[in-house]
Amino acid sequence: xxxxxxxxxxxxxxxxxxxxxxxxxxxxxxxxxxxxxxxxxxxxxxxxxxxxxxxxxxxxxxxxxxxxxxxxxxxxxxxxxxxxxxxxxxxxxxxxxxxxxxxxxxxxxxxxxxxxxxxxxxxxxxxxxxxxxxxxxxxxxxxxxxxxxxxxxxxxxxxxxxxxxxxxxxxxxxxxxxxxxxxxxxxxxxxxxxxxxxxxxxxxxxxxxxxxxxxxxxxxxxxxxxxxxxxxxxxxxxxxxxxxxx
Ligand SMILES: [Zn+2]
Numbered sequence: 001x002x003x004x005x006x007x008x009x010x011x012x013x014x015x016x017x018x019x020x021x022x023x024x025x026x027x028x029x030x031x032x033x034x035x036x037x038x039x040x041x042x043x044x045x046x047x048x049x050x051x052x053x054x055x056x057x058x059x060x061x062x063x064x065x066x067x068x069x070x071x072x073x074x075x076x077x078x079x080x081x082x083x084x085x086x087x088x089x090x091x092x093x094x095x096x097x098x099x100x101x102x103x104x105x106x107x108x109x110x111x112x113x114x115x116x117x118x119x120x121x122x123x124x125x126x127x128x129x130x131x132x133x134x135x136x137x138x139x140x141x142x143x144x145x146x147x148x149x150x151x152x153x154x155x156x157x158x159x160x161x162x163x164x165x166x167x168x169x170x171x172x173x174x175x176x177x178x179x180x181x182x183x184x185x186x187x188x189x190x191x192x193x194x195x196x197x198x199x200x201x202x203x204x205x206x207x208x209x210x211x212x213x214x215x216x217x218x219x220x221x222x223x224x225x226x227x228x229x230x231x232x233x234x235x236x237x238x239x240x241x242x243x244x245x246x
Contacts, residue, residue: 002086009082009095010075016099017074018067021054024103025064027118028110039063065106074102077232084239089136090185093129094235097122097182101228104175108224114171123178130185142185149184149191150177156195172223179231183238190238198223198230 026035026049038045044058054063077098085091100122108114127146134143154177161168183194202223209215 002082005086006079006082009091010079012095013078013098013102014071014075016078016102017071018052019050020070020074020103020106021064021067022051023049024070024106024110025054027103027115028064028107028113030111031113065109070102070106073105074099077102080232080236084236089133090129093126093133094182096125096129097178098232100125101232105225105228108171108222112169112220112222114169114175114224116171116174119171119174119178122175123181126178126182130181145187146181146184149188149194150181152191153177153180153183153195167220168223172227175224175227179227183231183234186235186238190234193234193237194231196230197234198226201230201233202226 026037026046029036037047039056039058039061041061042056042059044056046056046063052067054067055061056063078095081091081094081098085094100118104114104118104122107118130143130146134140154173157168157173157176160166161170161173179194180191183190202221205226206215206221209219209221215221
């Protein structure tokens with residue numbers, strides 16, 4: 001394992017994480033609405049996307065998720081991927097999806113939405129790297145498996161979303177296609193793990209929220225963060241065996 005690569009990816013992820021709160025706050029809007037451009041409390045105009053300080057210059061209220069949390073999540077996610085892949089040409093593709101994924105997770109937590117442009121960007125960036133590798137190697141079997149993985153996850157989640165009363169939106173269905181692409185590239189065991197792990201993670205979290213009274217039976221819980229976290233664990237296991245036992 002390459003320690004320096006883990007340090008470099010962790011630092012990159014921390015930078016992504018530091019820049020996440022402002023972007024997440026601006027994109028946490030209802031469907032079809034433009035990005036937020038003013039503080040909801042005092043009306044102070046806020047029009048920049050790249051900002052480390054997250055409090056409103058007008059009233060001092062924190063805008064968006066806690067910066068320490070996004071920084072830790074970004075650094076840990078990137079470090080795990082750096083550790084799992086090492087100097088593999090596919091690493092940039094997985095890091096790109098992870099960067100958008102961290103943002104998506106915090107937007108979903110805020111407004112229960114996975115905006116199409118972000119999901120699309122993750123797919124284009126991740127898929128683009130996989131396509132480039134396939135062209136350079138002139139080998140298309142992994143790419144074909146990636147596309148089939150995307151199709152499998154898309155199909156499974158589409159069926160679940162169409163069940164009446166299912167607590168799953170079409171944003172989750174589209175995101176699952178992108179995640180299926182990245183999982184399929186790594187092989188079918190990764191696809192199966194990627195199907196199972198989000199729900200193994202989500203079940204206990206939902207149970208704790210119910211038991212502590214922070215969510216009721218009718219509360220809509222975002223699935224995006226669990227889909228992303230479960231996929232991350234599936235990718236790491238597929239690349240490296242079980243992290244704790246390997
Ligand atoms: Zn304000």
